[in-house]
Amino acid sequence: xxxxxxxxxxxxxxxxxxGAGVLLYRYRMEPEQPxxxxxxxxxxxxxxxxxxxxIASEPSVAPPATTTPAGSTAGPVFTYGxxxxxxxxxxxxxxxxxxxxxxxxxxxxxxxxLWPILEKLERDYGKRLxxxxxxxxxxxxRYSRDAARAAEAAGLQGKFWEMHDTLYRNRAxxxxxxxxxxxxxxxxxxxxxxxxxxxxxxxxxxVSKRLAAxxxxxxxxxxDRTPVVFVNGVKLAPxxxxxxxxxAAIDKALAAKTSSP
Amino acid sequence: xxxxxxxxxxxxRGRLRSRLYxxxxxxxxxxxxxxxxxxxxxxxxxxxxxxxxxxxxxxxSSKYAAIGHLPLAAVGAFAYFTVFSAALLAAFGYRKCxxxxxxxxxxxxxxxxxxxxxxxxxxxAFCDYCLFSAGVTAVxxxxxxxxxxxxxxx
Numbered sequence: 001x002x003x004x005x006x007x008x009x010x011x012x013x014x015x016x017x018x019g020a021g022v023l024l025y026r027y028r029m030e031p032e033q034p035x036x037x038x039x040x041x042x043x044x045x046x047x048x049x050x051x052x053x054x055i056a057s058e059p060s061v062a063p064p065a066t067t068t069p070a071g072s073t074a075g076p077v078f079t080y081g082x083x084x085x086x087x088x089x090x091x092x093x094x095x096x097x098x099x100x101x102x103x104x105x106x107x108x109x110x111x112x113x114l115w116p117i118l119e120k121l122e123r124d125y126g127k128r129l130x131x132x133x134x135x136x137x138x139x140x141x142r143y144s145r146d147a148a149r150a151a152e153a154a155g156l157q158g159k160f161w162e163m164h165d166t167l168y169r170n171r172a173x174x175x176x177x178x179x180x181x182x183x184x185x186x187x188x189x190x191x192x193x194x195x196x197x198x199x200x201x202x203x204x205x206x207v208s209k210r211l212a213a214x215x216x217x218x219x220x221x222x223x224d225r226t227p228v229v230f231v232n233g234v235k236l237a238p239x240x241x242x243x244x245x246x247x248a249a250i251d252k253a254l255a256a257k258t259s260s261p
Numbered sequence: 262x263x264x265x266x267x268x269x270x271x272x273x274r275g276r277l278r279s280r281l282y283x284x285x286x287x288x289x290x291x292x293x294x295x296x297x298x299x300x301x302x303x304x305x306x307x308x309x310x311x312x313x314x315x316x317x318x319x320x321x322s323s324k325y326a327a328i329g330h331l332p333l334a335a336v337g338a339f340a341y342f343t344v345f346s347a348a349l350l351a352a353f354g355y356r357k358c359x360x361x362x363x364x365x366x367x368x369x370x371x372x373x374x375x376x377x378x379x380x381x382x383x384x385x386a387f388c389d390y391c392l393f394s395a396g397v398t399a400v401x402x403x404x405x406x407x408x409x410x411x412x413x414x415x
Contacts, residue, residue, distance in 0.1 A: 002353070005353065006349045006350050006352070006353040006355075009349060010345070010346045010349060010350075013290070013293075013342070013345060014342065017293060017297060017338075017342065020294075020297060021297045021300070021301055024297070024298065024301045025301050025304070025305060028301060028302070028305040105322075108322045109318060109322070110318040110319070110322055113318075138322070138324060139324075139327070139329065139330070140303070140324070140326060140327035140329075140330065140332070142304070142330075175305075176305060224323055224324050224325070224383070224384070225319055225322055225323035225324065225384065226322055237385065238316065238319045238384075238385065238386050
């Protein structure tokens with residue numbers, strides 16, 4: 001009995017460990033009430049701005065390109081890091097003195113916590129702030145690439161930000177789903193996208209190129225987590241990612257802008 | 262598997278060593294629980310909230326939190342289970358399990374130092390659960406050293 005006792009204990013602990021893991025998993029995966037997408041309330045829609053937007057006299061953000069492809073979104077041109085996807089996704093006034101660039105992952109919880117804060121800041125700062133979103137879906141997440149592809153596919157129909165908001169708003173539902181695609185298709189339908197085109201685009205080459213370009217920019221800036229936020233080219237520390245820290249960074253950037261000749 | 266050696270556990274040093282192994286097995290269970298919790302949080306797309314510090318989200322959503330699609334916490338949980346098994350068998354007098362316990366703990370200690378370096382100097386953020394795991398590994402390392410010293414002197 002003594003000889004087999006340790007093996008019995010080990011087997012018991014193994015069973016307990018697996019059982020505890022399964023229980024915790026099931027508890028965490030309990031389906032939540034599916035939230036339907038109400039009419040999205042865009043704060044400032046990512047409309048196609050005029051290519052005359054300028055971010056002048058900022059050391060790290062150069063004036064924008066004066067020529068952009070037809071139908072593209074002109075915005076600030078970043079002089080740090082490799083270029084990301086063009087046209088970039090921006091929300092707010094393209095010529096705003098403060099450019100907040102976020103590298104985000106829709107499955108990442110901290111990113112979803114940052115989302116309402118940024119919305120609030122966009123409302124509060126109005127034309128003084130423009131927010132740029134870069135896709136940085138981390139490989140460790142199960143659905144982050146699908147979600148990023150969905151946002152980009154929606155973007156091809158001019159509704160990137162609506163899908164962006166929908167994904168964050170409903171994150172708790174799709175992140176624990178057995179299959180994400182039905183959720184994404186539902187969101188596309190609720191956003192009144194051309195669902196057939198959305199289904200084709202989501203696996204399409206254009207979306208792949210955009211994701212690769214944003215990822216490449218992230219790599220050039222040594223992005224090793226999400227979210228990462230830059231304010232006028234200054235990378236914020238994780239501790240500055242809460243609302244007070246973000247406000248301080250934006251205010252500082254505004255002050256630098258107004259004090260510069 | 263080597264046979265248990267009851268003669269070695271009847272000397273005072275042998276008994277002390279056996280007790281240390283038994284305690285080490287229990288300590289490893291704490292690390293196992295921590296690893297299982299973080300693994301489930303990871304695969305369900307959640308990020309554990311810190312209790313004492315504020316960096317859990319940064320650490321657990323960083324690219325260092327997984328090897329490919331395999332959560333690092335799952336590797337940790339497996340390592341703790343291995344340590345638990347080795348320590349328990351060593352406590353029951355299985356001689357070769359003692360050195361194996363020390364070997365695995367040494368690797369874990371090295372890994373822990375690397376992860377602490379990442380948190381301190383790369384991510385600039387600390388995670389409670391990771392620090393707890395580091396503490397558990399440190400205790401296990403101390404026990405591995407103690408049991409090795411007891412064996413050398415006996």
